[in-house]
Amino acid sequence: MRVVQITDTHVKADAHDLAxxxxxGGVTLHDPADSLAFVLADIDAxxxxxxxxxxxxxxxxxxxxxxxxKLNGMLNDxxxxxxxxxxxxxxxxxxxxxxxxxxxxxxxxxxxxxxxxAFARTGNTEWGELGAAQIARLDQQLAARANENVFVWMxxxxxxxMGPYGPEAPFLAEDIGLLHERHGVRGMAAGHVHGxxxxxxxxxxxxxxxxxxMGAGGPGYRIFDFSxxxxxxxxxxxxxxxxxxxxxxxxxxxxxxxxxRRQAAEPVERDLEARAQAHVLEWFEEAETRRGRPAAALWx
Ligand SMILES: [Fe+2]
Ligand SMILES: [Fe+2]
Numbered sequence: 001m002r003v004v005q006i007t008d009t010h011v012k013a014d015a016h017d018l019a020x021x022x023x024x025g026g027v028t029l030h031d032p033a034d035s036l037a038f039v040l041a042d043i044d045a046x047x048x049x050x051x052x053x054x055x056x057x058x059x060x061x062x063x064x065x066x067x068x069x070k071l072n073g074m075l076n077d078x079x080x081x082x083x084x085x086x087x088x089x090x091x092x093x094x095x096x097x098x099x100x101x102x103x104x105x106x107x108x109x110x111x112x113x114x115x116x117x118a119f120a121r122t123g124n125t126e127w128g129e130l131g132a133a134q135i136a137r138l139d140q141q142l143a144a145r146a147n148e149n150v151f152v153w154m155x156x157x158x159x160x161x162m163g164p165y166g167p168e169a170p171f172l173a174e175d176i177g178l179l180h181e182r183h184g185v186r187g188m189a190a191g192h193v194h195g196x197x198x199x200x201x202x203x204x205x206x207x208x209x210x211x212x213x214m215g216a217g218g219p220g221y222r223i224f225d226f227s228x229x230x231x232x233x234x235x236x237x238x239x240x241x242x243x244x245x246x247x248x249x250x251x252x253x254x255x256x257x258x259x260x261r262r263q264a265a266e267p268v269e270r271d272l273e274a275r276a277q278a279h280v281l282e283w284f285e286e287a288e289t290r291r292g293r294p295a296a297a298l299w300x
Contacts, residue, residue, distance in 0.1 A: 001113040004043050004080075005222040007056040007155075007191030008211030009036050010089065011071045013064040019213070020061055020089065023287035024259075025252035030243045032061065032212070033070065035219040039212045040078050042236060043221065050223070053080050054107065054117075056191040056209070057087020057155030059099065062284055068098035076102040083107035083117070087155035087192060088124045088280050107153060109141045115226055116145040118179075120154035124280040127169035127268055128156025128192070135175055142183040149186045149229055152176065157190040157208045161197045165260040169268040173201055180204060187231060189222070196220070196235045210237045218242035255290075 010019055010032040022028055043050065053075070060067035075082050085107045086095045100106055107119030118138055122128035130138070142150060158173040160166035179185060180202070188206045194215030197208035210220030220237025244252075271279070 001052075001115075001226045002046075002048050002050045003052045003054055003224045003226065004046075004050040005054050005056060005153075005189050005191075005209050005224065006036075006039060006043075006212050007209050007221075008058040008087065008194055008213055008215075009055070009071060010058055010061040010211065010213040011036065011067045011074075012061050013066040013070075018291075020284060020287045021214075021252070021256070023291045024283075025248075025255045026291070027244075027248040027252055029214055029248075032214075033074070035214075035241060036071075036074060036212045038238075038241065039219055039221050040074060043080075044078055046223075048225075050080055052110075052112070053078070053082040054153050054189070055082055055084040056153055056189065057085055057122075058089040058191060058211070059084060059087070059095070060091075061089055063089065063091025063094050065094050065098040068094060072099055072101050072104050075104050079103060081105070083110060083119065083153075085119045085121055085153060085155060087122075088126065088128070090124075091277065091280075092121075092124075109145075111146045113226060114147050114228065115149045115151055116142065116147045118142060118150060118152045120152060122154050122156040122172060123276040124278075125169075125268075125271065125276055126263065126279070127167045127171065128154070128158075129169070129171035129270055130175035135178060138179055139182060142179065145183075150179075150183050151226075151231075152179070152185055152188045154188070154190055156192045157197070157199075157206055158188070158201050159199055159206060161193045161195075161199070161208055165257065165264060167264050167266075167268045171270055176201065176204070186229075189224070189233075196222075196237065198233075207233055210235060214242065214244055259286075
């Protein structure tokens with residue numbers, strides 16, 4: 001059974017808009033839909049056709065309904081079944097209302113070929129967590145599962161892969177630890193960091209996957225081949241298609257680095273239920289203010 005993971009597509013409402021990272025960093029990249037179209041064409045041309053696509057969040061750059069509808073159209077053109085979960089850039093109400101349709105469904109629980117896929121929503125903060133209500137739901141679903149092997153899909157990786165710029169917030173690792181204790185998690189896939197990482201959380205392999213939009217290794221995606229009780233995984237990526245030059249990266253790091261350093265120095269509190277969406281809205285507003293555009297233009 002072959003599963004393709006796409007992540008951090010960051011689709012925008014229209015091609016002339018800028019992504020948050022462009023607003024904030026003062027750089028211009030490319031239309032995320034262009035590199036997504038390239039990636040989808042590569043998936044379509046694979047020798048072994050995937051059984052399923054999993055999309056692991058940051059699917060619309062600023063959560064605009066039109067961006068979800070655009071992404072829905074592109075995925076329906078590919079014609080493979082898609083299970084999708086939101087990331088910190090996604091606005092949940094719009095995601096749930098405007099992304100599903102045709103081949104695209106919201107990821108909840110999926111039983112297939114001896115595996116149980118669990119889908120976690122890790123919220124709108126930079127670090128991610130599950131929250132008590134979701135842990136209870138996943139716990140209940142996994143207890144009733146039909147297949148032995150559990151694989152968890154989610155947006156944030158449960159380990160800090162961003163070095164000094166990654167806030168130290170072990171909540172997600174704790175939350176996954178609880179599920180692992182009770183159900184035995186065999187593997188996990190995430191996005192968010194926009195690059196390829198293959199690490200361990202205790203004895204659980206964790207695979208972070210390149211963004212289809214931008215990241216250290218250019219646009220990319222990941223293939224998982226599940227067989228019996230095991231799986232193998234490989235990344236396809238195109239560094240030569242990156243529109244992030246060294247000069248742009250320096251500007252971006254200078255602008256965003258200041259915010260990230262400030263954030264990394266602040267104590268991080270659990271806040272999934274309390275102020276999760278406020279966190280990302282502040283970030284959108286700060287980005288646009290920095291470029292001198294009124295925050296009200298967020299929804300224009
Ligand atoms: Fe992202
Ligand atoms: Fe993210």
